Amino acid sequence: MVFAVLFLALLTIALSAYFLPKNGPSGRNIQEGTDVQVLDTKEGKGGEDTKTKIPVSVNYHLTRQCNYSCGFCFHTAKTSHVEPLDNAKRAMLLLKEAGMRKVNFAGGEPFMNAKFLGQLARYCKSTLQLESVSIVTNGSKVTAAWLAEYCQYIDIMAVSCDSFDEATNVKIGRGTGKHLQKFRHLAQLCDEYGVMFKVNTVVNRYNWQEDMNDAIRAIGPKRWKCFQVLIIDEENGGDETLRDARDFQISDEEFRFFCDRHAHNACFVPEGNGVMKSSYLLLDEYLCFLNKGVKGKTKSILEIGVKEALKDVYWDESGFVERGGEYDWTKPATGGFGQGKNPELEF
Numbered sequence: 001m002v003f004a005v006l007f008l009a010l011l012t013i014a015l016s017a018y019f020l021p022k023n024g025p026s027g028r029n030i031q032e033g034t035d036v037q038v039l040d041t042k043e044g045k046g047g048e049d050t051k052t053k054i055p056v057s058v059n060y061h062l063t064r065q066c067n068y069s070c071g072f073c074f075h076t077a078k079t080s081h082v083e084p085l086d087n088a089k090r091a092m093l094l095l096k097e098a099g100m101r102k103v104n105f106a107g108g109e110p111f112m113n114a115k116f117l118g119q120l121a122r123y124c125k126s127t128l129q130l131e132s133v134s135i136v137t138n139g140s141k142v143t144a145a146w147l148a149e150y151c152q153y154i155d156i157m158a159v160s161c162d163s164f165d166e167a168t169n170v171k172i173g174r175g176t177g178k179h180l181q182k183f184r185h186l187a188q189l190c191d192e193y194g195v196m197f198k199v200n201t202v203v204n205r206y207n208w209q210e211d212m213n214d215a216i217r218a219i220g221p222k223r224w225k226c227f228q229v230l231i232i233d234e235e236n237g238g239d240e241t242l243r244d245a246r247d248f249q250i251s252d253e254e255f256r257f258f259c260d261r262h263a264h265n266a267c268f269v270p271e272g273n274g275v276m277k278s279s280y281l282l283l284d285e286y287l288c289f290l291n292k293g294v295k296g297k298t299k300s301i302l303e304i305g306v307k308e309a310l311k312d313v314y315w316d317e318s319g320f321v322e323r324g325g326e327y328d329w330t331k332p333a334t335g336g337f338g339q340g341k342n343p344e345l346e347f
């Protein structure tokens with residue numbers, strides 16, 4: 001009897017997650033951010049943790065391999081592993097069943113495995129019907145042919161660009177001199193193929209004083225995320241790691257200087273180190289959740305399931321609330337963002 005009541009209570013909570021407003025009824029505290037929704041059921045006796053985590057948005061780093069060599073990279077090529085497509089699909093299905101609404105494919109460079117990426121995106125959008133499928137890429141390997149085949153399954157393409165001075169990109173390791181040409185071409189292609197275009201910039205020692213206002217205005221991305229370069233001990237923290245990002249580091253004041261200069265752009269979204277470290281839900285190439293810089297990773301979600309794995313994920317509630325940004329992440333049904341099909345879209 002007790003179990004039946006408990007089961008019904010949990011079922012109600014899970015179903016209600018989709019229908020209740022953010023500030024739920026008294027006695028139930030719902031905290032909603034981009035990556036994990038935390039339901040505090042307040043039913044535990046004796047102080048045990050009663051929180052149920054729902055993986056609303058997941059970043060799947062499907063490969064660590066990359067054709068660029070950015071000096072500050074914090075997801076380095078420590079392995080060359082990529083899961084078989086069927087495993088990756090099964091993981092996406094489990095996550096969807098656990099409440100995932102958005103998936104973001106990242107790397108390394110996800111286009112190192114372009115066919116795998118396209119097929120997985122199609123599965124997520126078409127079969128699982130996720131609200132949003134996005135990709136973070138350095139842009140160098142995206143082709144018009146790939147977009148022609150898969151654009152209908154992609155809501156957002158986030159392309160990295162750290163400088164509008166090619167010499168600075170080269171100094172950083174972002175390509176060998178043709179990054180800006182490729183980046184601008186990709187912005188046009190995304191417009192043509194109706195994929196929302198986003199820019200990611202890592203603010204670091206070499207670009208924190210750069211004025212990017214004119215260039216960003218000319219590109220007109222829907223969202224421009226600016227990250228403060230981040231040190232993760234086991235990835236880019238020192239002599240033992242594949243990258244040493246210490247020379248790229250900037251102070252909080254220098255990051256603030258960059259932000260103050262660009263904050264008036266409507267698309268501008270800053271992310272300092274404090275927010276970045278633990279407010280993303282990261283799935284690695286083995287389908288394990290990462291606890292970057294905090295503790296070891298979980299077991300594979302194919303092995304222990306999503307719910308069990310999430311119990312072991314460090315989650316900074318203040319971080320995800322601060323980051324905010326459960327923005328409108330589904331592209332308009334037809335046409336690109338530049339075509340004014342959905343003026344209300346706040347990406």
Ligand code: SF4
Nearest residue numbers: 066068070073108138
């Ligand atoms: S493009 Fe991204 S994954 Fe590749 S080296 Fe640069 S930061 Fe790392």
